[in-house]
Amino acid sequence: MESMPIMLVALYVFVLATLAGKEVITKVPPTLHTPLMSGANAISGIALIGALIVSAEAEMAREPVVVILGLVSIIFASINVVGGFLVTDRMLEMFKKK
Amino acid sequence: MNLVTQFAYLVSALLFVVGLKQLSSPATARKGNVMASAAMLLAIVVTLVEQDVLTWTWIVTGIIIGSLIGATAARMVKMTSMPEMVGIFNGFGGGASALVAGAEFVRLQPFGVLPLGQGSTIMLGMLIGGVTFSGSVVAFGKLAGWITGNPVTNKFLQAVTALIFVGLLGVGTYIAVQDPSMVLFLVFIAAALILGILLVNAIGGADMPVAISLLNSYSGLAASAAGFILGNMILIIAGALVGAAGLILTNLMCKAMNRSLANVMFGGFGTEGATAASIGAGDKTARSVDAEGAAMILAYCQSVVVVPGYGLAVAQAQHDLKKLCDLLEERGVDVKFAVHPVAGRMPGHMNVLLAEADVPYNQLYDLEEINDQFKDTDVALIVGANDVVNPDARKPDSVIAGMPILDVDYARNVIIMKRSLSPGFAGIDNPLFYMDKTMMFFGSAKPSMQDLVREVREM
Numbered sequence: 001m002e003s004m005p006i007m008l009v010a011l012y013v014f015v016l017a018t019l020a021g022k023e024v025i026t027k028v029p030p031t032l033h034t035p036l037m038s039g040a041n042a043i044s045g046i047a048l049i050g051a052l053i054v055s056a057e058a059e060m061a062r063e064p065v066v067v068i069l070g071l072v073s074i075i076f077a078s079i080n081v082v083g084g085f086l087v088t089d090r091m092l093e094m095f096k097k098k
Numbered sequence: 099m100n101l102v103t104q105f106a107y108l109v110s111a112l113l114f115v116v117g118l119k120q121l122s123s124p125a126t127a128r129k130g131n132v133m134a135s136a137a138m139l140l141a142i143v144v145t146l147v148e149q150d151v152l153t154w155t156w157i158v159t160g161i162i163i164g165s166l167i168g169a170t171a172a173r174m175v176k177m178t179s180m181p182e183m184v185g186i187f188n189g190f191g192g193g194a195s196a197l198v199a200g201a202e203f204v205r206l207q208p209f210g211v212l213p214l215g216q217g218s219t220i221m222l223g224m225l226i227g228g229v230t231f232s233g234s235v236v237a238f239g240k241l242a243g244w245i246t247g248n249p250v251t252n253k254f255l256q257a258v259t260a261l262i263f264v265g266l267l268g269v270g271t272y273i274a275v276q277d278p279s280m281v282l283f284l285v286f287i288a289a290a291l292i293l294g295i296l297l298v299n300a301i302g303g304a305d306m307p308v309a310i311s312l313l314n315s316y317s318g319l320a321a322s323a324a325g326f327i328l329g330n331m332i333l334i335i336a337g338a339l340v341g342a343a344g345l346i347l348t349n350l351m352c353k354a355m356n357r358s359l360a361n362v363m364f365g366g367f368g369t370e371g372a373t374a375a376s377i378g379a380g381d382k383t384a385r386s387v388d389a390e391g392a393a394m395i396l397a398y399c400q401s402v403v404v405v406p407g408y409g410l411a412v413a414q415a416q417h418d419l420k421k422l423c424d425l426l427e428e429r430g431v432d433v434k435f436a437v438h439p440v441a442g443r444m445p446g447h448m449n450v451l452l453a454e455a456d457v458p459y460n461q462l463y464d465l466e467e468i469n470d471q472f473k474d475t476d477v478a479l480i481v482g483a484n485d486v487v488n489p490d491a492r493k494p495d496s497v498i499a500g501m502p503i504l505d506v507d508y509a510r511n512v513i514i515m516k517r518s519l520s521p522g523f524a525g526i527d528n529p530l531f532y533m534d535k536t537m538m539f540f541g542s543a544k545p546s547m548q549d550l551v552r553e554v555r556e557m
Contacts, residue, residue, distance in 0.1 A: 005215075006215070006329045007215040007219075007326065007329075010325070010326050010329065010331070010334055013331055013334050013335060013338075014322055014325075014326075014334050014335075014338050017111075017334065017335040017338035017339060018338040018339075018341060018342050019342075020115055020339070021115075021118070021338055021339035021340075021341070021342030021343060022342045022345075022346065024115060024118045024119045024122070024339075025118060025121075025339075025342055025343045025346050026346060027119075027122040028118075028121050028122045029122065029123075029124075029464070030350075030437070030439055030445070030446055030449070030464045031124060031437075031446060031449040031459055031462055031464070032121055032122070032124060032127055032446060032449070033347060033350075033444075033445035033446025033449075034180055034184075034442075034444055034445060034446035034447050034449065034450045035121065035127060035131070035446070035450070036118075036121050036343060036347070036445075036446070037184055037310075037311065037314055037343070037344075037347060037444065037445060037446070038180070038183070038184050038187075039117075039118070039121060039130075039131050039134060040118075040314060040318070040339070040340045040343040040344065041184050041187050041188060041191065041314060041317070041340075042134070042135070042138070042187075043114060043134060043138070043318075043336050043339060043340050044188070044191035044192075044314070044317040044318045044320075044321050044336070044337065044340040045138070045190075045191055045194070046138065046141065046321050046332065046333055046336035046337060047191055047194035047195040047198060047320070047321045047324055047333070047337075048138075048142060048194065049141055049142065049145050049330060049332060049333055050194075050195065050198035050321070050324040050325070050327075050328055050330065050333055051160075051194055051197070051198055052142070052145050052146060052149065052157060053145060053149060053328055053330065054198050054201040054202065054205075054328075055151075055156060055157055055160075056149035056150075056151050056157075057149075057205065058201065058205070059151065059152050059153060059156075063204065063205060065204050066201045066204050066205055067156060069197050069200050069201040069204065070156065070160075070197070070201055071156050071159070071160045072160075072197055073160075073193075073194045073197035073198055073201065074156075074157060074160030074161060074164060074194075075160045075163050075164040075167075076164065076190040076191070076193045076194035076197065077164065077190070077191065077194035078160065078161050078163070078164020078165050078167075078168060079164045079165075079167045079168040079171070079187070079190050080164075080168065080187050080190040080191045080194065081138055081164075081168065082164065082165040082168035082169050082172070083167070083168030083169065083171045083172045083183075083187060084168070084172075084187055085131060085134070085135040085138070086168070086169055086172035086173070087171070087172035087175060087180075087183060088131045089128065089131055089132070090172060090173075091177070091180075091450050091453070092124075092127045092128040092131055093128065094450070094453040094454050094456075095124045095127065095128075095453045095459045096453070096456070096458055096459065097124070097125070097458050097459060097460050098458035098460060098461065
C-alpha cells in the first residue's frame, strides 16, 4: 500500500480528534463550564508550537520579517498558555465540597 | 520529523484528552488541568529539542514576555471579569495561529506558486485566525464596557459582511492556487480582520456568552489550521479538541436561551438594558415585604432554594448571601442553589462566583436537577434574576416562549430581591411578580442581603 499523503493523514487525525473531544467534553457538568472554557482556551495556545517551529526556521532562513512575526506569535501564544492554565487552576482551587 | 518527537506528541495528545476528561468532575478537575499543562510543556520541550535552535534570544525573550503578562493577568483578574479575560485570550490564541500562517506565507512566497496543501491551509488559517483575533478584541471591548453593548447591525452592514466573506473566499482561493502576491495577501488580512469586527459587533452585549464560546471554538480551529500548514499532529489534535469544546458550549448556550446560532449572530438581539416603555404594571398588584418579614419566612421554613442571577454578582452580594445561607443552615433549614445556564456572563460563570464565596459545589444544582424539587420547596429566594424565572416562557405566544426556565412558581413561597418591577434583558413583564405566593423584597442586593443577615441573626 502506498503511504497516504500527509494532508490526508492530517485530515483523519483532525476528524477523529474532534470526535474524541466531543465525547469527553459533553460529559463536563455545567458547574465546570467556565474552567472548561478557560482550560480549552489555554490549550488553544498550542499555537505556541507552531510559533516555535516558524521562529526556528526563520533563523536559518535569516528572514527578518519572519523573525518578527514569529516573536509576536510566541508572545501571544505564551500569554494564552500561561495565563489560561494559571487562571483555570485558580478557579478550580475554589471548588470545594462540603 | 523524527520518531521520538512524534512519540512525545502522541503522549502529549493523550494527556490533553485525559486531562479534559478529568474536568468532568470537580473532584478531579484540578488534576486534569495540571495534566493538560504537562501535555503542553512536553510538546514545547520536544519541539525545541527537535528544532536545534541556533540562537535562543528571540524564542526565550518571547516566552518570558508572554509568560509574565499571562501570569500577571491570571493572578489579578477578578472572577466577575472572567468573560473579558477568556474573551481577549481567545484573541491571542487566534492571533498567534494567524501569525504562524503569515510567517509561513512570507517564507514560501518567494518560491512562486504555493504547494496546494500549504496554500489552501495558510489562507484558511489566516482567515479563521484573523477573524478570531479582531472578533475577540471587539468581544472584550463589549464585555469590558469600552464599546457599546448594543448590536451594531442593519441590512447594509449584513450585505457588506456577506460580500466581504465571499470576497475572502474568492481572493483566498486565487492566492492559494494562482498567485501568492504579497499585496493581495495584505488585502486578505485586512478584510479578515474587518470581517471579525463586523461579525461580533452585530451581536448584542447580552449574547456575548455565545460569542466568546464560538470564538473559543475558532481559536482552536485556527490552531488546527496552523497544524495542517506545518504538518504537525499535536497542533491539529489540540486545536480540534478546543474546536469541539467551543462548539459544544456554543450549542448549550443557544439552547439555554432558546435561540438558534444564526439568530444570535445576525438577529440583532441582546440589547443591553432593554427599555420597557410599553410595559406598565396595569391593575396588577405586587405584594412587598421588608427585611424582617422575609427573614421570618426564611428562618422558620424547612427548605430554601436560592436562585442567583447576575445582579447578585454585580452588587458583590454573594458573600453576604453565603452568610445568610450559613445562618439558615445552622437553624436546620435545607439550602440549595439553582443555577440557570445563562445566570452569569459566560457558561458556568455563576458557579465560579459562588465557589469564590465558598459555596460548596455539591450545593449547586443545574436546571434539570432542581426543577422537579421546587414543588417540595418552602421558599424560592430569587436574587437579581428575572427572565430565567419568568413563567411566561411556558406560553407559546411569549417572546421568550420555549426558553428553559427554573420552575420557581411551583415553590410554596417566592421571595424576589430586586430593585423594582422593571423587566430583564428580554424586555417583557414577569407575571411571577404578581402571584399570590410571591413577595417582592425591594432594594439593592447588597444592603438588602445585609439587612436579611442581621434580621435572621437576631431571631
